[in-house]
Amino acid sequence: MLTQNSPEDPALPARPARGPGRPVGDHEEKRAELLAAATKVIAEHGFAKTSLRKVAERAGYTTGAVTYYFANKGDLVLALAESRFDRFDKLLDSVAPEADIRTLVQRWFEMSVGEPEFSIVMSQLLANLQFDAKLKDTLVRRYADYRARFAEIVREGQRRGTIRDDIPAAVLADQIGAMGDGFAVVTPLELQDFGPERIDEILDGVIRLLAPVGNG
Template identity: 50%
Template sequence: MSDKKSKPTHGAGASVSTPTRGRPAGDPEIKRKELLRAAASVIAREGYAKASLRTVAQYAGHSTGAVTYYFANKEELIVALLESAFDRFDAMLESVREKGDIRLLFEHWLQLNERNTRFWPATSELLAQGRYEPVFAEVIARRYAQFRKIQTSILKEAQERGSVRCDIPADLLADQLSAMGDGWMLMYPVEPKRFTAKRIRALIDAIGVLIAPAPGAQPAPGSRSPNAG
């Protein structure tokens, strides 16, 4: 079905076709990301409950049909938004692995809201919804488990190099560090003035002290000495 009726030309009964109804113009992937950004902005400003497909469409400057072309319902939209948030976390971890400095993760983590003011408020709202929506809980649990697994492997590599303390197993250390990051994420939207550039630097430096090798500490089970061949 077309947006407009085909009009006959002045030729031999030929007609001019029009675009198919419902398919938004432009690059589909770009359009999809645009709608996800709009959804994050609505949630960050007005909360999860008010983020209807119509509101997201209005915020993005599109019709509701443009949203439902990509996302059948609100649940599907929110799942996509959660997946995209964890994709960003995974990208941060890969950057940390390349540099070999776990403190970079928290530097990216704490400075993320400076680069994208809607990210932490929206993400904290969505994580809270995991308590009530099993579909969201499944995504959060699955992707968070993947995040901790990657973070644990990075910490193990750092322990083997001797740059991270070995007296705490890497998986426990990953859980502890993740809890710290989660706490900051939850409080950032509530107390944005507390997280000044100076305080962020101090927090990152404190992490460096906390994870530094303890003098005379025994290696954690399963890790090897930094001097091992």
Template identity: 55%
Template sequence: MSENSTRRVRRDGGTAAVVRRGRPTGDRAAKRAELLAAAASVIAQEGYANTSLRKVAQRAGCTTGAVTYYFANKEELVTALAESRFDSFDAMLATERSQPDIRAILERWLFRNTGDPEFWPVMSQLLVHARHEPAFAAVIERRYARLRDVLAALLATGQAQGTVRDDIPADLLADQVGALGDGWMLMLPIEPKRFTASRVQVLLDAAITLISPPPGARRTSGS
């Protein structure tokens, strides 16, 4: 128990330091989301290894005690963060599913021009850490498998429509595209200069060419 006699001095005197305490009818989920955003911001900026609960708390404008009030420990925070990132990714894919424009999907997947610019920086940090945090690796495994399934389904649709080469099974193609995305995700934050807007377009074109049916083959499938 270790005697914790705080017995703090009441510094209510003056207008300064109005410590907000007690029960502000907090929306637990909202506060958690707020903390997750702060955590993402810190990780994106400083990297996973340099991220501490203290920094997250500072970024969120509260004390470390508040952070551990909402997340039992660092692992839980990080796991929740991963889940939330995948959620937003899933949401993005869901909107696409109806109209499988392969190029648009790849563009979003690979370079995520839209939405959260911190997405890949955070994701890559989390991914490499996954290996050494079992509870976290489980999340990755589960959600990544789902992503690949969605991608495979999209590619299969493309194959049926003749916009995607069909000499490679859709699931294998999904794996390749997934790896491609992971690779770019990894290098993008490290070498931002390499990935200018125009270079990204060219890379995308090349990737599309890779998975498109060869000119001759398309005709064949059409005959």
């Protein structure tokens, strides 16, 4: 496990703690650094044991500097949840023009294998929905938007003739999403079983399952 400000952690380079008040530098860059630090703290210590103080220590800031961006832990967690779905939206943006489902599933693997903390944090956030109404509302809203966009991408693939059309697009989108979620849970636990060749085999299988009837 990497220690605070470890030089082996490229996402969080070592830096001296700053004084109280606004951190020096670009606002969005510093905010992103704090969200990256929060991701690591939650992945290592769990949601319940995460605090603004721990996040500040991990990022090399004072707690006061963290509260400049996030008033409290709830505010920080909401921002972290939004940032997770912002990444999902960018992923959908990248595959939407060609309805490229293979690339979509491949990117899921890349996040699961290359960024296991991503899946851990999402699991921690989901586990806390019943205790945080604002977090629940945020995730329900963002996930509904995500599912609707995903279904439209599948629908476009059906119009292009690259995805089977004997199953409703919304149903197929949910099935693909469930596969992606499953990979996100399993691959961090069994990284040795998901090398490049294995991932290619799985991707080929997904595409065959989605191929128009008579073309699989």
